[in-house]
Amino acid sequence: MAIDGLIILDATGRPIIQSGFRSSTAAYPLLHIDALNHAIAKSPRPDDVDPVLYVSGASTEGSSACCHVKYGELRFLSPVSGDVDPLYAFAFLQTFVDILHEYFGSISADTLKDNFDVVYQLLEETLDAGGHPLTTSPNALRDIVLPPSLLTKVLSVAGVSGLASPSANSHPFASPIPWRKAGVRYNNNEIYFDVVEALEAIVNKNGTPAVSTVWGRVDCNCKLSGTPDLLLTLSNSHNLNDASFHPCVRLQRWGRDRTLSFVPPDGHFKLMEYRYAPASTTSQHQVSVPFALRVATMNIDENGGTFDLALTSRLTTRPLENVYIDLFLGEGASGASCVVSHNASWNFDPKSLNLHWGIKSLPPSSTFSLRGSFTSSMKTPRPARAFRIRFEIIQHSFSALKIEQLKLTGEMYKPYKGMRGKSTGDVEWRW
Numbered sequence: 001m002a003i004d005g006l007i008i009l010d011a012t013g014r015p016i017i018q019s020g021f022r023s024s025t026a027a028y029p030l031l032h033i034d035a036l037n038h039a040i041a042k043s044p045r046p047d048d049v050d051p052v053l054y055v056s057g058a059s060t061e062g063s064s065a066c067c068h069v070k071y072g073e074l075r076f077l078s079p080v081s082g083d084v085d086p087l088y089a090f091a092f093l094q095t096f097v098d099i100l101h102e103y104f105g106s107i108s109a110d111t112l113k114d115n116f117d118v119v120y121q122l123l124e125e126t127l128d129a130g131g132h133p134l135t136t137s138p139n140a141l142r143d144i145v146l147p148p149s150l151l152t153k154v155l156s157v158a159g160v161s162g163l164a165s166p167s168a169n170s171h172p173f174a175s176p177i178p179w180r181k182a183g184v185r186y187n188n189n190e191i192y193f194d195v196v197e198a199l200e201a202i203v204n205k206n207g208t209p210a211v212s213t214v215w216g217r218v219d220c221n222c223k224l225s226g227t228p229d230l231l232l233t234l235s236n237s238h239n240l241n242d243a244s245f246h247p248c249v250r251l252q253r254w255g256r257d258r259t260l261s262f263v264p265p266d267g268h269f270k271l272m273e274y275r276y277a278p279a280s281t282t283s284q285h286q287v288s289v290p291f292a293l294r295v296a297t298m299n300i301d302e303n304g305g306t307f308d309l310a311l312t313s314r315l316t317t318r319p320l321e322n323v324y325i326d327l328f329l330g331e332g333a334s335g336a337s338c339v340v341s342h343n344a345s346w347n348f349d350p351k352s353l354n355l356h357w358g359i360k361s362l363p364p365s366s367t368f369s370l371r372g373s374f375t376s377s378m379k380t381p382r383p384a385r386a387f388r389i390r391f392e393i394i395q396h397s398f399s400a401l402k403i404e405q406l407k408l409t410g411e412m413y414k415p416y417k418g419m420r421g422k423s424t425g426d427v428e429w430r431w
Contacts, residue, residue: 002131003089004064005029006096006123007077010109013037016074017112019123023131031055032066032079045352046070052086055079069093072107095136096126102138102268103147121145137179139265177227179248179265185225190416191264191406194219195397197276199425201289202386209286214276214398216240222264224408224415231407232260236399240274263410276399287398290314291362293325293387295431297371300381308371311389313362320362321392327355328384329374338372346370362391386430397421 005019007029013036021029035055043049053066064081067089076097078089097107099122104111112119125144128134135141175182196219201212237258245251246262246269253261260271278287290313297308313320329336329348336348336355345358357370374381406417 002082002084003092003127003133004079004081004131006093006127007033007079008112008119009033009036009075009077011073013040013075016109017116017119017123019127020129022129028064029079032064032077035066036068036075036077051090067093069097071097074107074109074112092127092133095133096122098270099126099136099138099141115148118145118148137265138267138269139179139181143181177248177263179246179269180227180263181266184266186223188416189224189411189413190418191224191230192221192417193271193403193419194221195399195401195419195421197397197399197421197423199287199289199398199423199427201287201425201427203289203293203427203429205295205430207292209289212286212289214287215273216276216397216399216401217273218271218401219268220264220271221268222266224264224266224411225413226411227263228408228415229263229410230261231405231409232262232403233405234258234260235402235404237401239277239399241277243272243274245272246270288314289427290393290425291320291323291389291391293389293429293431298431300383302379303377303381304373304375305381305383306371306373308369309357310367310369311359311362312367313364315364315393317364318393318396319364321360321394323359323362323389323391325357325359325370326388326390329353329355330376330378330382330384332376332378332381333383334375334377336372336374338370341369342366344368344370346372348374386428389425389427389429391425391427393423393425395421396423398423 004024005021007018008016010016013033015033018029032055035053036049039049039053040046047070051068053068055064055066064079065086067078067080067086069076069090076093078093080086080089100107100119103118103122104115122141122145125135125141126133135144195216197214197216199212199214202210204210243254245254246265248262248264249272250261253259276287292312292314294310294312295307296310297306299306311323311325330353333353334350338346338355340346340357347356348354349356355374359368362368401421403417403419406415408415
């Protein structure tokens with residue numbers, strides 16, 4: 001099972017950089033680029049393009065497939081042929097995006113062009129000639145490919161060599177642990193955990209969740225000296241299902257008593273991902289939605305319609321931030337006129353035919369309203385039968401995960417630890 005290569009396209013569909021494609025013809029990557037651009041041009045909405053595209057005649061072994069993901073304005077392509085699981089390619093694409101984010105912070109076409117040499121070195125180190133992922137740990141990659149800095153750019157332009165290693169005592173693969181550097185030292189030893197959870201739900205018109213799922217992850221920022229061995233105990237860990245972990249986590253310990261035993265990488269990394277399933281809820285183990293949408297009026301008339309909506313927060317201690325309610329007004333929609341309360345905002349997008357209602361902050365137990373009308377060139381308009389509602393909640397997690405205990409062995413210091421939560425939501429509310 002191997003990946004044929006990797007291609008990065010800009011917003012116009014032109015390639016910025018690609019891997020070698022040593023085992024294929026020169027036209028092979030071009031055929032996949034054309035297939036994706038053609039699919040995007042044919043689709044009414046670019047986001048609706050299938051993530052796996054069939055490409056005929058591109059490979060000497062028969063047909064091939066183009067796996068692609070979008071990140072900001074860029075698209076990452078991974079052509080595969082033969083008996084290859086597309087999930088294998090998607091996992092590598094996501095890993096490579098994470099590596100670029102670790103190196104450059106924000107990823108854009110200009111950033112990749114300005115650091116072309118670094119990106120190409122990363123391609124060579126992360127994917128070998130046979131199409132197999134090689135070195136994907138950021139800690140190991142930093143010893144091989146130096147992150148871009150003003151000093152390294154000046155030395156590169158001046159043609160100075162021999163200063164590639166950031167430390168005289170460090171060299172690639174010096175540590176016996178692949179994901180952790182050797183000889184790490186900090187003045188302040190601290191580790192921080194970020195619990196980020198996303199609620200995905202479909203709510204019936206009576207306000208009852210038909211489906212609701214919480215997907216979460218625990219991100220870490222580790223600044224610990226030496227080689228610490230950590231034992232992390234979390235509250236409510238018995239409600240975490242379908243968990244996946246960083247390679248540093250010892251799976252046997254988690255399976256035995258639901259604790260995390262690991263030697264952490266240095267710096268930022270994703271410790272685990274999970275699905276939260278509450279032990280007991282009133283509606284078939286569904287997570288409750290933190291707001292209620294009341295559709296007081298939704299009348300469809302000839303060449304238009306009227307509506308009257310009210311959004312109420314069910315939270316009592318924290319506000320809902322960056323709340324966006326979208327409604328597709330149907331083919332032929334030509335305009336809208338609305339009145340909102342509490343200085344909220346609204347607009348009609350004539351390209352996507354969506355009505356957008358935005359609330360920067362929805363205080364606890366408060367109610368915001370939107371009423372208005374829309375016009376359409378269709379005699380009988382057909383707006384969507386559901387609203388899409390997105391939101392954020394700062395310092396909150398649906399699973400209420402907390403650190404019960406953090407034990408450190410292998411070193412003599414006591415680390416400072418911290419945990420914070422953030423929740424987001426994407427809800428389809430039917431009317």
